[in-house]
Amino acid sequence: MASEIAPDYFDPLGVDPEQARDVARWRRAERMRLCALRKALSVEARVAIEATLSMHLKDLLAARFSDMRNRLFSAYWPIKGEPDLRPLMADLHAAGVRVALPLVEMKHAPLVFRRWTPETRMVRGDWNIPVPPQEAEVVTPDVALAPLVGWDRDCYRLGYGGGYFDRTLAHLSPRPFIIGIGLQAAELATIYPQPHDIRLDAIITEEGLEVMHGAKFTEQL
DSSP states (O other), X not given: OHHHHOTTOOOGGGOOHHHHHHHHHHHHHHHHHHHHHHHTSOHHHHHHHHHHHHHHHHHHHHHHHSOOTTOEEEOOOOOTTOOOOHHHHHHHHHTTOEEEEEEOSSTTSOOEEEEEOTTOOXXXXXXXXXXXXXXXXXXXXXXXXXXXXXXXXXXXXXXXXXXXXHHHHHHOSSOOEEEEEOOGGGBOSXXXXXXXXXXXXEEEETTEEEXXXXXXXXXXX
């Protein structure tokens, strides 16, 4: 069996259509549940979570990369109750890290990354999310954050279902180091990964580094 030779192997021709529909229905229900849980957080709890997430993320970047100066770091503009790490973006910029934000330039296409600084005058992009303007430099990140609706210990993320992030990861070469950012309470036993799902490199919650894909990185930490 191919899975015995390569545990990550997944045959897309072997997907049961009914099973795929069941997974899609389950994911929709989990997204609603987890988004509601996230939005129900108090302001105090949210502020505390964001502070500890920033601390744990800085620790991981230092352990994995030592010096982030002049590296390209893609963050995200928070929506739907996602942890707000914009103060961390400003801190990294001040420390010499080049910061970018992802945006949709074309429907159903990979995301584009544009440079951001605290002085960037943002414009409204898809879903009214603030994004850097058209004239901002297009870049390819070395490290990218992926906000999570849900996550599992195999380093898979449950997103919003649009597929943009997975398409982007499949398209980028070389692929950046991808860090999932989410809540501890959003852990799932599995997201039932499908052929299009791409495994992240690490997942951080307010409790710290929860999972790192690849024993070599784990040993370094």
